[in-house]
Amino acid sequence: MGISLKDVAQRAGVSIKTVSNVVNGYRHVTPETRQRVQRVIDELGYRPNLTARHLRKGRTGMIALAVPELGNPYFAELADAVIEHAAGLDYIVLLDHTGGRRDQEVLFAQGFRARVIDGLILSPIELENEDLLARGSDAPLVLLGERQYDAPYDHIAIDNVAAARTAAAHLVEIGRRRIAFIGARHGRARATAHQRLRGWREVMSETGRPAGEDLVAATDGYTREDGAQAMARLLDSGIRPDAVFCYNDLIAVGAMRTLAERGLRVPDDVALVGFDDIEEGRYAATTLTTVAPHKRAIARAATDALLERLAGEGEIAPRRIQPGFALVTRESTVGRP
Amino acid sequence: MGISLKDVAQRAGVSIKTVSNVVNGYRHVTPETRQRVQRVIDELGYRPNLTARHLRKGRTGMIALAVPELGNPYFAELADAVIEHAAGLDYIVLLDHTGGRRDQEVLFAQGFRARVIDGLILSPIELENEDLLARGSDAPLVLLGERQYDAPYDHIAIDNVAAARTAAAHLVEIGRRRIAFIGARHGRARATAHQRLRGWREVMSETGRPAGEDLVAATDGYTREDGAQAMARLLDSGIRPDAVFCYNDLIAVGAMRTLAERGLRVPDDVALVGFDDIEEGRYAATTLTTVAPHKRAIARAATDALLERLAGEGEIAPRRIQPGFALVTRESTVGRP
DNA sequence: CCCGAGTTGTATAACGATGTAAAATCTGCC
DNA sequence: GGCAGATTTTACATCGTTATACAACTCGGG
Numbered sequence: 025m026g027i028s029l030k031d032v033a034q035r036a037g038v039s040i041k042t043v044s045n046v047v048n049g050y051r052h053v054t055p056e057t058r059q060r061v062q063r064v065i066d067e068l069g070y071r072p073n074l075t076a077r078h079l080r081k082g083r084t085g086m087i088a089l090a091v092p093e094l095g096n097p098y099f100a101e102l103a104d105a106v107i108e109h110a111a112g113l114d115y116i117v118l119l120d121h122t123g124g125r126r127d128q129e130v131l132f133a134q135g136f137r138a139r140v141i142d143g144l145i146l147s148p149i150e151l152e153n154e155d156l157l158a159r160g161s162d163a164p165l166v167l168l169g170e171r172q173y174d175a176p177y178d179h180i181a182i183d184n185v186a187a188a189r190t191a192a193a194h195l196v197e198i199g200r201r202r203i204a205f206i207g208a209r210h211g212r213a214r215a216t217a218h219q220r221l222r223g224w225r226e227v228m229s230e231t232g233r234p235a236g237e238d239l240v241a242a243t244d245g246y247t248r249e250d251g252a253q254a255m256a257r258l259l260d261s262g263i264r265p266d267a268v269f270c271y272n273d274l275i276a277v278g279a280m281r282t283l284a285e286r287g288l289r290v291p292d293d294v295a296l297v298g299f300d301d302i303e304e305g306r307y308a309a310t311t312l313t314t315v316a317p318h319k320r321a322i323a324r325a326a327t328d329a330l331l332e333r334l335a336g337e338g339e340i341a342p343r344r345i346q347p348g349f350a351l352v353t354r355e356s357t358v359g360r361p
Numbered sequence: 362m363g364i365s366l367k368d369v370a371q372r373a374g375v376s377i378k379t380v381s382n383v384v385n386g387y388r389h390v391t392p393e394t395r396q397r398v399q400r401v402i403d404e405l406g407y408r409p410n411l412t413a414r415h416l417r418k419g420r421t422g423m424i425a426l427a428v429p430e431l432g433n434p435y436f437a438e439l440a441d442a443v444i445e446h447a448a449g450l451d452y453i454v455l456l457d458h459t460g461g462r463r464d465q466e467v468l469f470a471q472g473f474r475a476r477v478i479d480g481l482i483l484s485p486i487e488l489e490n491e492d493l494l495a496r497g498s499d500a501p502l503v504l505l506g507e508r509q510y511d512a513p514y515d516h517i518a519i520d521n522v523a524a525a526r527t528a529a530a531h532l533v534e535i536g537r538r539r540i541a542f543i544g545a546r547h548g549r550a551r552a553t554a555h556q557r558l559r560g561w562r563e564v565m566s567e568t569g570r571p572a573g574e575d576l577v578a579a580t581d582g583y584t585r586e587d588g589a590q591a592m593a594r595l596l597d598s599g600i601r602p603d604a605v606f607c608y609n610d611l612i613a614v615g616a617m618r619t620l621a622e623r624g625l626r627v628p629d630d631v632a633l634v635g636f637d638d639i640e641e642g643r644y645a646a647t648t649l650t651t652v653a654p655h656k657r658a659i660a661r662a663a664t665d666a667l668l669e670r671l672a673g674e675g676e677i678a679p680r681r682i683q684p685g686f687a688l689v690t691r692e693s694t695v696g697r698p
Numbered sequence: 699c700c701c702g703a704g705t706t707g708t709a710t711a712a713c714g715a716t717g718t719a720a721a722a723t724c725t726g727c728c
Numbered sequence: 729g730g731c732a733g734a735t736t737t738t739a740c741a742t743c744g745t746t747a748t749a750c751a752a753c754t755c756g757g758g
Contacts, residue, residue: 026476028744039708044746052706069497074476075421076744079412079713093441095640100437104430104458116477119456121441139363139411140453160406248644277644284646285697303432307585307614309621309646360622365714376738381716389736413714416743699758706753716742723736728729 027070036064047072086116087330088141090132091168092124092149096246096274097302098319099147105323106145113331115142124245126150135161143330149216164333166326170216176342178329180322182349187315188223190351191269191297194313196231198357200267200295203233206254206279207271208242217271220299224269238263246271251278259286266294267357273298273305273314280308280356296356311354321347364407373401384409423453424667425478427469428505429461429486433583433611434639435656436484442660443482450668461582463487472498480667486553501670503663507553513679515666519654519686525560527688528606528634528652533568535694537604537632540570543591543616544608545579554608557636561606575600583608588615596623603631604694610635610642610651617645617693633693648691658684 029047033040038061045053046061047070064070078084089106091099107117118141122128129151132144143164148171156175159165167179195203205224209217221240228235241258243250251270255278258265270276276298280290288294290310298305298314305312325345333340366384370377375398382390383398384407390398401407415421426443428436444454455478459465466488469481480501485508493512496502504516532540542561546554558577565572578595580587588607592615595602607613613635617627625631627647635642635651642649662682670677 026744030744040744041709041746042707045707048746052704054706057706071476073416073744075412075416076713077746079410079416079715079743080745080747082713084412094431094437094444095434095441097432097434097437100431100434103456104432107431107456107458116455116474118453119440119444121444137453139408248640252644277641280646281644281648303585304614304641307589307618309617311618363714367714377714378716378739379737382737385716391736394736410714413743414716416713416745417715417717419743701756701758703756704754706751708749708751710748710750712747713745714743718741719739721736721738723734725734726732728731 026073027068028073029070032061032064032068032070035068036061083142083334084140085114086118086141087143087145087327087334088118088120088132088137089145089147090120090122090129091147092122092246094119094121097304098272098274098300101302102319102323105320106327109324109327110331113327115327115331122149124149126152126155130155133159133161133165135159135163142334145326145330164330166330166333168322168326170219172219178333178343178345180326180329180345180347182317182322183346184219185223185226187299187317187349188220188269189227190223190349191299191315192224192227194351194353194357195267195269195295195297196227196233198291198295201233202239202263202265203228203267203269204239204241204258204263204265205269205271206241206243206251206258207246207275208240210242220269220271239265243271243275246274248274248278248281251275252282253278255279255282267291268294268296270296270298273300273302273312276312276314276356277304277308280310280312290356291359298356301352305354308356310356313354313357314352315349316352317349318347363410364405365410366407369398369401369405369407372405373398420479420671421477422451423455423478424480424482424664424671425455425457425469425474426482426484427457427459427466428484429459429583431456431458434641435609435611435637438639439656439660442657443664446661446664447668450664452664452668459486461486463489463492467492470496470498470502472496472500479671482663482667501667503667503670505659505663507556509556515670515680515682517659517663517666517682517684519659520683521556522560522563524636524652524654524686525557525606526564527560527686528636529561529564531650531688531690531694532604532606532632532634533564533570535604535628535632538570539576539600539602540565540604540606541576541578541595541600541602542606542608543578543580543588543595544583544612545577547579557606557608576602580608580612583611585611585615585618588612589619590615592616592619604628605631605633607633607635610637610639610649613649613651613693614641614645617647617649628692628694628696635693638689642691645693647693650691650694651689652686653689654686655684 029040029043032043046058110117129148145166147168153173165177167177170181170184207217208221225235241254243254276296298312301314301316366377366380369380383395447454466485482503484505490510502514504514507518507521562572578591580591613633635649638651638653
């Protein structure tokens with residue numbers, strides 16, 4: 025098939041290893057030898073066979089990034105950032121999606137593709153702590169996102185309670201009183217949404233706002249459709265919130281759509297805050313106020329943490345890294361200037 | 362590191378090759394031998410080392426999909442579909458983005474990662490015909506998307522002229538007279554946008570609508586931002602179209618945003634048609650009429666064409682495959698029911 | 699002129715799998 | 729029992745690379 029070290033070696037009249045040395049920039053090679061070999065390399069257009077290199081080295085130079093959905097712009101944008109950053113460090117990123125289903129997440133954590141990748145960045149939704157503890161694979165794993173686990177793995181996530189508090193506080197600040205929450209998750213104490221819900225609850229109670237269960241809408245997933253349906257249910261049940269804090273921007277977009285259908289104005293009748301700062305929110309007919317996690321910082325932290333573990337011989341204690349976030353106020357809360 | 366055939370062979374008291382035979386389902390193995398080996402495999406949790414297998418076989422079992430931007434939902438959704446379909450055929454998909462820059466596209470076409478992947482599905486934007494003809498790599502290549510080339514590669518694309526005609530005809534049908542086009546591309550006869558522009562021109566002239574250059578807005582890229590700016594330029598130049606056909610949904614979303622800012626109503630003042638049928642358009646405050654290419658069919662056709670070439674010994678003549686499309690009418694042209 | 703230290707280059711053995719060809723074993727039948 | 733013919737199993741080479749260990753060469757100093 026391709027041109028191998030052997031071909032180059034033969035043509036240049038040196039041993040295979042010498043060519044390898046030139047390719048790898050090994051020090052002890054005479055300038056003339058190096059030049060001669062290099063010329064042949066260029067002539068033949070030699071390119072190292074990564075498969076063979078990886079077999080020999082026991083590393084593949086690939087890491088996987090498994091997110092719930094690529095269709096969710098937040099993850100697409102995050103993936104972009106990870107790919108970019110990893111490429112700069114000579115790592116290839118294999119992108120995968122779990123559909124947010126536990127069985128898929130377990131599969132990845134267990135080491136699906138273990139022999140193809142050196143390590144994994146996983147953004148779980150349904151994964152349980154026990155799944156992590158029962159992990160068979162010993163490939164480095166970095167967890168991404170809001171869920172909390174008691175397992176010895178690096179974990180990158182912004183402070184979700186604080187972020188949710190910021191969002192809720194903003195709604196209080198602009199004078200809203202009946203503030204709903206969309207995107208809760210039934211019966212999962214560790215679930216992603218839990219912390220954002222907690223931040224909301226704290227602010228509600230601190231500022232004397234109602235925080236009853238009737239103001240909390242659970243969803244199956246985190247899509248626009250889920251948001252639209254939840255908003256509709258909320259309104260149908262007779263609750264008339266004057267603001268909604270949504271688990272993420274997609275849900276907020278869905279909620280906004282339902283409000284438009286019902287003839288309710290944003291923010292005049294109902295103010296909206298989302299989470300993620302996806303580009304879509306910046307171009308909605310009513311632009312979306314949102315909590316913006318520092319995606320680039322998250323991507324960098326996750327990649328660096330993983331590669332550090334790949335490189336590091338000694339054991340490193342599992343770390344918890346909290347990148348920053350910022351509240352971006354737009355029309356869905358403060359109206360058009 | 363891991364468990365190899367050798368370990369299993371030793372433990373089971375057979376040769377390495379026999380274990381390999383069991384793993385690969387080779388026929389001539391005694392049921393008892395097979396069972397004994399299988400038990401040891403399960404016991405030790407053996408999993409084949411794909412890197413080694415690939416080295417030996419000369420194939421990696423991976424294909425790459427290179428799209429302009431993962432942040433563009435159309436490509437994210439398409440990628441989802443390709444990954445899904447390829448997984449069913451035991452192929453792993455490596456996702457990449459070119460940024461729509463010619464140098465990047467050339468890099469991929471030339472065989473960047475050639476030794477890592479068996480074949481490539483490329484969705485080019487700026488790539489020129491000469492780049493393809495000068496291609497060094499001999500790895501199978503399938504082209505995706507609207508650009509047309511005279512090069513011997515499979516090409517998957519819907520009939521863009523026909524699709525554009527459908528969209529334009531729809532705007533005519535609802536009685537619009539000054540129909541603008543946003544998303545043209547300066548000075549590139551082969552450019553992606555060219556065919557959609559042509560379809561628009563044809564319908565305009567056939568129905569006696571103006572089709573002057575003042576109604577055509579060029580953009581640098583295909584983002585929401587590009588759409589917003591182009592719409593603003595159009596309005597600022599004194600043109601007051603009563604409809605706009607946008608190169609894609611993202612541009613349409615941007616245009617819609619500008620219209621909202623200027624206090625113009627959709628579709629009453631200006632009707633809008635996009636292209637791609639991204640989910641975002643279904644949840645905009647005013648839902649977006651759009652041309653919906655059959656993404657799943659495209660993904661399947663591209664993957665199948667590539668894998669067929671990978672499997673096929675004999676030469677196959679380059680094919681041009683045209684998946685279907687459909688016009689989806691929503692509020693941005695027909696208003697709310 | 700020889701010796702040790704340092705530099706440069708090579709032969710060979712892995713990495714973990716599969717393909718080939720030959721060896722070992724099992725049939726059935728005379 | 730022995731032999732042809734089929735079946736089952738094995739030993740060994742191989743894919744393209746890097747690591748190891750050693751051979752060859754250079755150089756300065758005694």
